[in-house]
Amino acid sequence: MKFRFPIVIIDEDFRSENSSGLGIRALAHAMEAEGMEILGVTSYGDLSQFAQQQSRASAFILSIDDEEFGGGSPEEIDFALTSLRAFVEEIRYKNSDIPIYLYGETRTSRHIPNDILRELHGFIHMFEDTPEFVARHIIREAKAYLDGLAPPFFRALVQYANDGSYSWHCPGHSGGVAFLKSPIGQMFHQFFGENMLRADVCNAVEELGQLLDHTGPVAASERNAARIFNADHCYFVTNGTSTSNKMVWHSTVAPGDIVVVDRNCHKSILHSIIMTGAIPVFLMPTRNHLGIIGPIPLSEFTMENIQKKIDANPFARAAKNKQPRILTITQSTYDGVIYNVETLKEMLDGKIDTLHFDEAWLPHATFHSFYQDMHAIGPNRPRAKESMIFSTQSTHKLLAGLSQASQILVRESENNKLDRDRFNEAYLMHTSTSPQYSIIASCDVAAAMMEAPGGTALVEESIFEALDFRRAMRKIDQEWGQDWWFQVWGPDNLCEDGIGSREDWIIRAEDNWHGFGKLAPNFNMLDPIKATIITPGLSLEGHFSETGIPASIVTKYLAEHGVIIEKCGLYSFFIMFTIGITKGRWNTLLTALQQFKDDFDKNQPMWRVLPEFVANNPRYESIGLRDLCQQIHQAYQAHDVARLTTEMYLSDMEPAMKPSDAFAKMAHREIERVSIDDLEGRVTAILLTPYPPGIPLLIPGECFNKTIVDYLKFARDFNHRFPGFDTDVHGLVTRVENGVKNYYVDCVRADCC
Structure with a gap:
């Protein structure tokens, strides 16, 4: 297959009819005649945006003639060199290998500082060689750069997929051919594409290792x-x-x-x-x-x-x-x-x-x-x-x-x-x-x-975007004043720009933002690219406010607005700033949160703001968004769920059997399905995992205590009252009996403990 990596030419005269424009276009045509794609632009533009081209280009050609140097006054030359230096540094910050060429008619390397020259692959002086010769020289370097990009296995896989060999090995679709024999298979083939299916091979292909x-x-x-x-x-x-x-x-x-x-x-x-x-x-x-x-x-x-x-x-x-x-x-x-x-x-x-x-x-x-x-x-x-x-x-x-x-x-x-x-x-x-x-x-x-240096740049960009998101959230909070807004959990001190010092993210015993008590110095840190957003209604100390906004409603709202959240708690939800997150994504999240606030403050009806959810749960159709938030908030408050879940996870878990022995009882059918009401003191044969937070609470061989049973009773009652917002507990077995949903856990048979 042919990968698309154009050669990028930056020249103010690229579309002009003067000699400089004619010369650079002649070079561009010569490279196109050799099969290379050319992208021609007339200015550096926004440096950060152009630097993104380093991941899409095979080479850069930068003009340094009078048009770029503004006519030649010392001030104009300094400005032009500053722009050129900034552009080259931005490219090299992420990519140390991509070829960069300078070219000119009147200026030479004598006019370029050494710190720029050392980053170059060549200097082209127009009209000294034919465009065809210069084109072949640049293309040779561009192809050498592209040839060195692919790591070993990916290179071998691409070569195998391009080889055109007939496949007699598994999988049975034989490089996608089987899908072409069926209408739905045709849809599958068109969706995933030829390359993915040709590259889906088995371990019989020796050249892939x-x-x-x-x-x-x-x-x-x-x-x-x-x-x-x-x-x-x-x-x-x-x-x-x-x-x-x-x-x-x-x-x-x-x-x-x-x-x-x-x-x-x-x-x-x-x-x-x-x-x-x-x-x-x-x-x-x-x-x-x-x-x-x-x-x-x-x-x-x-x-x-x-x-x-x-x-x-x-x-x-x-x-x-x-x-x-x-x-x-x-x-x-x-x-x-x-x-x-x-x-x-x-x-x-x-x-x-x-x-x-x-x-x-x-x-x-x-x-x-x-x-x-x-x-x-x-x-x-x-x-x-x-x-x-x-x-x-x-x-x-x-x-x-x-x-x-x-x-x-x-x-x-x-x-x-x-x-x-x-x-x-x-x-x-x-x-x-x-x-x-x-x-x-x-x-x-x-x-x-x-x-390096690409990996370092990618991680630094993630940290920067995460901090910029936090700064934007604080700005909105300050503008709302006494009104409510979402908080981002983390240190109180936030640098005004850049990524600041990692010392800001060390978790200290004296800090009151984390709620983890007395911690050892320099032992723990918060990774800033993990952002936990706190919704109103619950304090760090476990106190419920008069009003509140459970996070499950916010995340359902966001999902219907095209924003899918990683993890949701009672009054918090979690997002990650991976290397794939962009400004567009986090700004979209921020605007969706503002839309939620507006709909909440107006108490918009649920049918209007969450139509898909209401279609599956019509009982909420006529209720207002704020009213539903308050109902669920009061249910959490009445059961003091924050303290209950904290005590549940910190309570003593007594082992009655080795985990492997308890699990073996299930394999041997030496278990019984025990109702929630009768669980206290029983030995579980399974992992019991509440969501949130998705952390196993009990493992096979441990005993149910009163705190855990109280939580399961709350989950049962809450699920009955608020379907669609179910508290999910993996390990619970549900059975509908006489029109009522009952909950059970597989425990070791009493006579087998």
């Missing part, structure tokens, strides 16, 4: 990604970081091993505990009454405290090996709280065999000094002496991977090297023998995109 044994172009791409991410090893994973986590655990943990785990970890870690037969001891994070999960206090990580937890756990006390096999923490919570990894390495090196950081939401951190030491593996970081470091990352969440694109990064210790063959046995246990090659290619490309 093997993901399963990490050979060929796949292996070259994994090595390339390891270099870019400053790791010793990288493994691409095509079914998400849930699977990456299980691979790490199965390579490290065996039945009966003690493991130390963040209590608010992702459910894949709890699945790993069940699958490996491990004995978990949990580190308890802080939490504020807005439902935002905070950091695990530094004191929880001391070996003295971990040993106390081991001694208090009847199954851990009986373990043969008392040294924990692995520590897994969530390195970047949903809301962006992260840890100083160097502090944890100093505390735990050699005391726990493997330190595993679930960095699903933090793959960008290694590419900017803003996050120095606040991520697992990075440049110029000391190795641990004994403990192996693993980082599992979702390249599809904050980088440019396709959905399910993930990777495992490994940092060896001074005295402990990774046995790749042994690790691959665990890898094979969880990967598909038919991996999706487009996902592999996206892992490859997502890593290559982060190569």
Whole structure:
């Protein structure tokens, strides 16, 4: 296939009929005759917008003749050089390789400062050579640049798809041909396109290498990604970081091993505990009454405290090996709280065999000094002496991977090297023998995109856009004065421009914005690209206001206005400033929030402002938006839900069985379905996960306490009263009996505990 990367010419005379215009157009025609696309413009315009062309162009040609230098006065020359320097710097800030040429009739390199000259690929003096010769020279450099762009696997995949070979291997659509035999298949083919289907191949294609044994172009791409991410090893994973986590655990943990785990970890870690037969001891994070999960206090990580937890756990006390096999923490919570990894390495090196950081939401951190030491593996970081470091990352969440694109990064210790063959046995246990090659290619490309300086520029742009959004939200709040507006959770001090200092984002014990209590100095930071928006109605201390706006109504409103939110809590919702977020997107969100405010203040009827929602839930048709918000707010207030959920997650969870043993009871059908009203004291056989926040509350083998049962009763009553705003709890089994929806949980049979 032919990729579109035009050569960009910037010359004020590009459309003029003078000799300069005729000359540059002759060069443009010569390059077009060689098959290159040309984009000609007459001024630098807005630098930031033109610099975006570096991702779409194959070369730049910049004029430096009298028209650009304003006739030649010292002031005009200084201004022209300043513009030229700014443009070149803006290009090189993101792209160190794209060819840049200067050309002129009267001026030469003698008129250009060295700091500009050193960034150039050439200097063209018009009319000394034929346009055809100059065109071939520029095209050679442009093609060399383009040839060097593709990382190993993506290059091999493109070559294979372009080769025109007949496919006799899986998948059965044979490069998309099968779809062409059916009307609906034709629609599918037209929607996804020829290239995606031709590139959908199986592991029988030897020239693409093997993901399963990490050979060929796949292996070259994994090595390339390891270099870019400053790791010793990288493994691409095509079914998400849930699977990456299980691979790490199965390579490290065996039945009966003690493991130390963040209590608010992702459910894949709890699945790993069940699958490996491990004995978990949990580190308890802080939490504020807005439902935002905070950091695990530094004191929880001391070996003295971990040993106390081991001694208090009847199954851990009986373990043969008392040294924990692995520590897994969530390195970047949903809301962006992260840890100083160097502090944890100093505390735990050699005391726990493997330190595993679930960095699903933090793959960008290694590419900017803003996050120095606040991520697992990075440049110029000391190795641990004994403990192996693993980082599992979702390249599809904050980088440019396709959905399910993930990777495992490994940092060896001074005295402990990774046995790749042994690790691959665990890898094979969880990967598909038919991996999706487009996902592999996206892992490859997502890593290559982060190569310096481009990766640093992309991350810095994300931080800047996130801070600009926060500044815009504060500006609106100030203009409303005493009226209400949405708040963005985060530090009180916000720099007026740029990205400011990372010290502004360190979470300090004395700060009153976070609600996490007394925290250790320089141990935690908030990632500014994670923005949690707070709706009116609930204070950080858990006090309900007289009126309120539950976040679930706001997010439904936004969805009907084309803005889809990542996560929703009681009075908060969450957005991320990934490298794909633009000014247009966050400004659209901001205007949609202003529209919500206007409709709320006018108490517009629900049929008008949420027509799709009302079509599915006609009971709300005639009620006003503000009135419905108040009804749900009062229901939350009456049950004191903020405190209830806080106490629920911080309450003691007593293990009655090993998680693997309790889950085995389900496999053997030694369970019974217990009504919510009868749950207190019973042992769960399943993961119980309320949404929000999507964090497992109980794991198999733990007992229901009164606080948890009270919450489930509230959820049942709330769902009955406000259908469409259901409190979702994964693990609850619903049955409609005599016209009433009842809720049950699968528990271990009483005679089997």
